[in-house]
Amino acid sequence: MSKTSIPTTMHNCATCRRWTGTAIPNAFCSWVEIDVHETGKCMGGTYHMCSMYPMQSCSKWEARW
Ligand code: SF4
Known part of the structure:
Protein backbone atom coordinates (compact mmCIF):
# COMPACT_ATOMS: atom_id res chain seq x y z
CA MET A 1 0.00 0.00 0.00
CA SER A 2 1.38 3.38 -0.99
CA LYS A 3 -1.04 6.27 -0.66
CA THR A 4 -0.59 9.71 -2.11
CA SER A 5 -2.72 12.65 -3.23
CA ILE A 6 -2.77 14.23 -6.66
CA PRO A 7 -4.68 17.21 -8.11
CA THR A 8 -7.80 16.35 -10.08
CA THR A 9 -6.49 18.54 -12.91
CA MET A 10 -3.79 15.96 -13.63
CA HIS A 11 -4.64 13.97 -16.74
CA ASN A 12 -4.14 10.40 -15.60
CA CYS A 13 -6.30 7.35 -14.95
CA ALA A 14 -6.97 8.23 -11.31
CA THR A 15 -8.75 11.44 -12.34
CA TYR A 53 -2.44 1.98 -12.49
CA PRO A 54 -3.65 5.38 -11.30
CA MET A 55 -0.65 7.27 -12.66
CA GLN A 56 -1.00 5.87 -16.19
CA SER A 57 -2.79 7.88 -18.87
CA CYS A 58 -3.90 8.04 -22.49
CA SER A 59 -5.26 10.51 -25.04
CA LYS A 60 -8.90 9.61 -24.23
CA TRP A 61 -8.75 10.97 -20.68
CA GLU A 62 -11.95 12.70 -19.58
CA ALA A 63 -12.40 14.76 -16.43
CA ARG A 64 -14.25 13.02 -13.62
CA TRP A 65 -14.55 15.97 -11.25
S1 SF4 B 1 -9.41 6.51 -20.86
FE1 SF4 B 1 -7.17 6.66 -20.70
S2 SF4 B 1 -6.82 7.94 -18.88
FE2 SF4 B 1 -8.94 7.18 -18.78
S3 SF4 B 1 -8.86 5.27 -17.58
FE3 SF4 B 1 -8.67 4.72 -19.73
S4 SF4 B 1 -6.45 4.61 -20.09
FE4 SF4 B 1 -6.77 5.80 -18.21
Missing part, protein backbone atom coordinates in the same frame (compact mmCIF):
# COMPACT_ATOMS: atom_id res chain seq x y z
CA CYS A 16 -10.46 10.02 -15.44
CA ARG A 17 -14.17 9.23 -15.47
CA ARG A 18 -13.47 5.99 -17.33
CA TRP A 19 -11.34 4.53 -14.52
CA THR A 20 -12.95 2.12 -12.03
CA GLY A 21 -10.26 2.20 -9.35
CA THR A 22 -10.50 3.85 -5.95
CA ALA A 23 -9.85 7.59 -5.88
CA ILE A 24 -11.15 9.50 -2.86
CA PRO A 25 -11.72 13.22 -3.50
CA ASN A 26 -11.32 15.92 -0.87
CA ALA A 27 -14.25 18.20 0.03
CA PHE A 28 -13.55 20.54 -2.91
CA CYS A 29 -12.84 17.74 -5.42
CA SER A 30 -9.56 19.46 -6.12
CA TRP A 31 -7.36 16.59 -4.91
CA VAL A 32 -7.84 12.82 -4.80
CA GLU A 33 -6.23 10.25 -2.57
CA ILE A 34 -5.03 7.14 -4.37
CA ASP A 35 -2.95 4.04 -3.79
CA VAL A 36 -0.34 4.06 -6.54
CA HIS A 37 -0.17 0.25 -6.54
CA GLU A 38 -3.93 -0.36 -6.86
CA THR A 39 -5.29 -0.86 -10.36
CA GLY A 40 -8.71 -0.18 -11.84
CA LYS A 41 -10.20 -1.10 -15.20
CA CYS A 42 -10.37 1.39 -18.04
CA MET A 43 -13.91 1.49 -19.39
CA GLY A 44 -14.09 2.83 -22.91
CA GLY A 45 -10.72 4.47 -23.29
CA THR A 46 -7.66 3.51 -25.29
CA TYR A 47 -7.03 0.61 -22.89
CA HIS A 48 -10.63 -0.55 -22.61
CA MET A 49 -11.00 -3.41 -20.09
CA CYS A 50 -7.31 -3.34 -19.17
CA SER A 51 -6.14 -2.97 -15.58
CA MET A 52 -4.54 0.43 -15.23
Whole structure:
Protein backbone atom coordinates (compact mmCIF):
# COMPACT_ATOMS: atom_id res chain seq x y z
CA MET A 1 0.00 0.00 0.00
CA SER A 2 1.38 3.38 -0.99
CA LYS A 3 -1.04 6.27 -0.66
CA THR A 4 -0.59 9.71 -2.11
CA SER A 5 -2.72 12.65 -3.23
CA ILE A 6 -2.77 14.23 -6.66
CA PRO A 7 -4.68 17.21 -8.11
CA THR A 8 -7.80 16.35 -10.08
CA THR A 9 -6.49 18.54 -12.91
CA MET A 10 -3.79 15.96 -13.63
CA HIS A 11 -4.64 13.97 -16.74
CA ASN A 12 -4.14 10.40 -15.60
CA CYS A 13 -6.30 7.35 -14.95
CA ALA A 14 -6.97 8.23 -11.31
CA THR A 15 -8.75 11.44 -12.34
CA CYS A 16 -10.46 10.02 -15.44
CA ARG A 17 -14.17 9.23 -15.47
CA ARG A 18 -13.47 5.99 -17.33
CA TRP A 19 -11.34 4.53 -14.52
CA THR A 20 -12.95 2.12 -12.03
CA GLY A 21 -10.26 2.20 -9.35
CA THR A 22 -10.50 3.85 -5.95
CA ALA A 23 -9.85 7.59 -5.88
CA ILE A 24 -11.15 9.50 -2.86
CA PRO A 25 -11.72 13.22 -3.50
CA ASN A 26 -11.32 15.92 -0.87
CA ALA A 27 -14.25 18.20 0.03
CA PHE A 28 -13.55 20.54 -2.91
CA CYS A 29 -12.84 17.74 -5.42
CA SER A 30 -9.56 19.46 -6.12
CA TRP A 31 -7.36 16.59 -4.91
CA VAL A 32 -7.84 12.82 -4.80
CA GLU A 33 -6.23 10.25 -2.57
CA ILE A 34 -5.03 7.14 -4.37
CA ASP A 35 -2.95 4.04 -3.79
CA VAL A 36 -0.34 4.06 -6.54
CA HIS A 37 -0.17 0.25 -6.54
CA GLU A 38 -3.93 -0.36 -6.86
CA THR A 39 -5.29 -0.86 -10.36
CA GLY A 40 -8.71 -0.18 -11.84
CA LYS A 41 -10.20 -1.10 -15.20
CA CYS A 42 -10.37 1.39 -18.04
CA MET A 43 -13.91 1.49 -19.39
CA GLY A 44 -14.09 2.83 -22.91
CA GLY A 45 -10.72 4.47 -23.29
CA THR A 46 -7.66 3.51 -25.29
CA TYR A 47 -7.03 0.61 -22.89
CA HIS A 48 -10.63 -0.55 -22.61
CA MET A 49 -11.00 -3.41 -20.09
CA CYS A 50 -7.31 -3.34 -19.17
CA SER A 51 -6.14 -2.97 -15.58
CA MET A 52 -4.54 0.43 -15.23
CA TYR A 53 -2.44 1.98 -12.49
CA PRO A 54 -3.65 5.38 -11.30
CA MET A 55 -0.65 7.27 -12.66
CA GLN A 56 -1.00 5.87 -16.19
CA SER A 57 -2.79 7.88 -18.87
CA CYS A 58 -3.90 8.04 -22.49
CA SER A 59 -5.26 10.51 -25.04
CA LYS A 60 -8.90 9.61 -24.23
CA TRP A 61 -8.75 10.97 -20.68
CA GLU A 62 -11.95 12.70 -19.58
CA ALA A 63 -12.40 14.76 -16.43
CA ARG A 64 -14.25 13.02 -13.62
CA TRP A 65 -14.55 15.97 -11.25
S1 SF4 B 1 -6.45 4.61 -20.09
FE1 SF4 B 1 -7.17 6.66 -20.70
S2 SF4 B 1 -9.41 6.51 -20.86
FE2 SF4 B 1 -8.67 4.72 -19.73
S3 SF4 B 1 -8.86 5.27 -17.58
FE3 SF4 B 1 -6.77 5.80 -18.21
S4 SF4 B 1 -6.82 7.94 -18.88
FE4 SF4 B 1 -8.94 7.18 -18.78
